[in-house]
Each structure stands twice: as structure tokens, then as C-alpha cells.
Amino acid sequence: MNKKKNKLFCSTNSKESINQEESTQLELFSQTTEKNTYSVVNFGEISKLKQKLQSATESNQTSLNQQTIQQISGQEIQKLEITSFFHDTRKENSDTDCEVHKVTGLKYIPEFIDQSEHNYLIKQLDNQPWLSDLKRRVQHYGYKYNYKARKIDTSMHIGALPDWALDLAYKLYNNNFIDSIPDQVIINEYLPGQGISSHIDCVPCFSNTIISLSLGSACIMDFTNPSTDEKIPVLLEPKSIVILKEDARYKWNHSIAARKTDKFQGTVIKRERRISLTFRKVILASS
Ligand SMILES: O=C(O)CCC(=O)C(=O)O
Numbered sequence: 296m297n298k299k300k301n302k303l304f305c306s307t308n309s310k311e312s313i314n315q316e317e318s319t320q321l322e323l324f325s326q327t328t329e330k331n332t333y334s335v336v337n338f339g340e341i342s343k344l345k346q347k348l349q350s351a352t353e354s355n356q357t358s359l360n361q362q363t364i365q366q367i368s369g370q371e372i373q374k375l376e377i378t379s380f381f382h383d384t385r386k387e388n389s390d391t392d393c394e395v396h397k398v399t400g401l402k403y404i405p406e407f408i409d410q411s412e413h414n415y416l417i418k419q420l421d422n423q424p425w426l427s428d429l430k431r432r433v434q435h436y437g438y439k440y441n442y443k444a445r446k447i448d449t450s451m452h453i454g455a456l457p458d459w460a461l462d463l464a465y466k467l468y469n470n471n472f473i474d475s476i477p478d479q480v481i482i483n484e485y486l487p488g489q490g491i492s493s494h495i496d497c498v499p500c501f502s503n504t505i506i507s508l509s510l511g512s513a514c515i516m517d518f519t520n521p522s523t524d525e526k527i528p529v530l531l532e533p534k535s536i537v538i539l540k541e542d543a544r545y546k547w548n549h550s551i552a553a554r555k556t557d558k559f560q561g562t563v564i565k566r567e568r569r570i571s572l573t574f575r576k577v578i579l580a581s582s
């Protein structure tokens with residue numbers, strides 16, 4: 296088999312206790328060539344980087360544009376010679392998302408936040424009142440969404456996003472995961488046995504990208520193609536985000552089955568409390 300030889304660029308981090316090569320871990324920039332967008336991958340530990348590099352050498356590769364990365368990072372970028380680099384984020388995200396690429400416009404990003412952010416967010420949310428107007432508890436920020444009317448307008452504006460939500464909204468925007476800064480966030484709490492029925496998020500209410508951050512328990516979100524009945528299960532792990540654009544946003548339904556365990560790739564996963572934060576940009580009818 297013919298393996299292409301390409302380059303990986305990493306930003307450097309001068310920690311004395313680790314060697315030069317190991318010090319390159321903190322921010323790794325990957326390029327999704329077909330869409331010309333970039334994402335930042337943070338690796339908590341050197342070992343994770345090593346694993347990533349190992350798997351990178353085994354998949355199809357492309358090179359990164361050093362100049363562009365320097366522009367994005369504003370940091371000194373050091374060229375790290377390795378044999379190859381993954382470019383297809385649909386393949387490199389994690390072992391759990393092997394079917395994600397079957398849904399056009401669907402993207403799964405593990406470890407979007409770290410454990411301390413994760414715990415901090417749960418604390419913040421549990422300090423706020425939960426609404427019980429659905430089967431599961433919810434909180435609305437930015438705009439209060441009317442599930443029955445499937446409508447949103449300026450009268451539903453309930454204030455600016457709180458800081459923790461705004462920070463995340465900017466992080467999503469700065470990573471080019473969404474093309475405007477989200478201004479509406481719905482928090483859903485799922486206890487074991489609770490789910491969300493199959494739906495497409497309101498098309499006239501929200502723009503073309505929906506992003507959900509998961510906290511607490513992992514669970515399976517099913518994507519169903521109504522014209523073929525094809526069903527793609529995607530495991531949403533805590534700290535990950537799932538991004539719905541294009542067909543994933545407009546053509547496929549998504550749902551979470553109301554059950555107490557999930558089975559994913561042969562493993563039974565017991566559900567615990569899960570909290571999701573769904574970020575959207577509201578479309579307001581122009582007057
Ligand atoms: O819980 C989630 O991750 C998704 C929630 C959702 O699909 C919605 O609120 O429309």
C-alpha cells in the first residue's frame with residue numbers, strides 16, 4: 296500500500312519536564328479541506344497525542360497550510376515531521392462516531408470541553424430554576440421557545456445569554472462550527488428512561504446549524520432518514536458536541552429513545568442523568 300508522506304504542524308509548549316517532541320501537544324490544528332474550515336483539538340495528555348499520531352499514520356493524509364495556522368493561532372508554530380496527518384475529521388474524531396459520516400452535515404467532536412468546565416456547567420445549571428412544562432426538565436436562555444407554536448419572535452427574548460453560555464457560543468463560533476454567534480440555548484435534562492421524540496428542529500425559527508453539548512451520562516442519539524428509514528445511532532459522550540448542518544439539520548430526524556440503557560457496538564451502557572445544551576441562532580422575521 297502506498298502511503299503519502301505529509302506534515303503535521305503543532306504549536307509548541309515549553310514545559311521543561313518533557314522533551315521537545317512531547318512539548319508539542321497543547322493545540323493541534325486540523326483542517327477540513329473540503330470546507331476550508333478549521334478546528335482546534337486540545338489534547339489533555341501527551342499520550343493522547345501519541346495515540347492520535349499513531350492512528351494518523353494509518354489513514355489517508357493531507358498537509359496543512361502553515362501560514363494559515365499561524366494566522367489562526369497567533370503563536371509560534373513549529374513544524375513537526377511525522378509521516379502523515381489525518382485530514383478527514385469524519386474519520387479522526389473518535390472510535391464512537393464511525394457511522395457519523397453517513398449523514399451529510401453531521402459532525403461529532405469529542406472532548407470539546409474539559410472535565411472542570413463540564414463540572415462547572417452542571418453546577419451553574421443546577422443553580423438555575425428548571426421548567427417542568429415537558430416530560431423532561433428544561434431551561435431556556437436568550438429566547439423562550441414555544442414548542443407548540445414552533446415560533447420565535449422578539450417578544451420571546453428573555454435577555455442576554457449568561458456568561459458561561461456566551462463563552463461557549465463564542466468558542467463554537469471561533470472554531471467555525473457555526474457561522475453566527477448563537478443567541479439561544481435550550482438545556483434539556485434526561486433522567487434514565489427519558490428521551491426526546493423524533494424531530495427536525497424548527498426550520499423557520501433557527502438558522503442552518505444546531506449544536507448540542509453533552510454533560511453527564513452518555514446516550515445514543517438516533518438519526519433517521521424519513522425517506523429510506525435508515526437509522527444511524529451516534530453515541531454522544533459527555534463533553535462532546537454534535538453539530539447538525541445540511542442534511543443532518545434539514546433532512547434527517549433526530550431522537551433519543553426513552554430507555555434506561557443503550558447498546559452501542561455490542562456494549563451495554565447504563566444511562567445516568569444527562570444534560571444537553573443546544574445552541575442555535577434565532578431567525579427573526581424582518582419587519
Ligand atoms: O439532547 C440533545 O442533545 C438534543 C436536544 C434536541 O434535539 C432539541 O432540543 O431539539
Ligand SMILES: [Fe+2]
Pocket residue numbers: 494495496549
Ligand atoms: Fe433537536
